Amino acid sequence: GYGELPTAVNITWSSINFKTILQWQPKPSGYFYTVEIHGQKSDIKRKCILTSETECDVTDVLSNVKETYTAYIMSVRPTEMDNFEEPPFAVSEKFTPYSQTVIGKPDIKDYSQEGSKLNVVFKDPLTPYTFPNRSFQSIQDIFQHDLEYKLYYWKDQSSGKKDVTTKSRRFEVSVDSGQNYCFYVQGIIPSRRENRNGQESTVLCTSVGGNILDEYGTGFFIILAVIAVAVITLAIVLPVVLCKRKKAKKARAVREKELLNGV
16 A cells, blocks of 8 residues: 555745746655645646656746646556555645746846946846747746836945836936946836846946056056057167167268278
């Protein structure tokens, strides 16, 4: 019978941008796992049937993202599948994708600093779910007005952060002209109790005129200075050398002429 088979432990839901992986332990030996996903309103869906893995991608059976789901992980032997005895199983905690999936990193598409304006344009992360035309839905397509974004920005080499919020995909903020600024963008769902803040985008920094030393480094300017000195020295020395050679040549020609006349 099934009685002596171990059941799954340490069951966790790992979900980013609605891509959801169910994970558990231990690695099976002499038996397999089958996952059943039970929704509050939907039919039971089976995934990863007779798997020897300890994770299962359940994204496609959680497409009703506002529903709450529970996973049943059954420990089974293929030879005993046909009998009517219920296999041992473990039950996960409840999971609601809409309120629990982590918001992934926004993608910074473009940024510029012109005068006292910092402009940042970014793109929503995509989800695995598609529209009828098979194009992927973004997280904004699913969250709609529940989703907003924050831009955190600060003067380069400074620790004093400022932030501004938008529901669009563009930021325009006033900054001190001539100063470099660093920034990142983060998705936020204010209505959530947990997982309110998404993953932070890559930190980027502007590079405006006046701080060219930081961009190229002092070594670059030392090399430039050495080249400049060499060029100036050459410009001064070369005419002098050429002039001396010309005078010497002329003097030699005069001496040779005098010698010939003397003969």
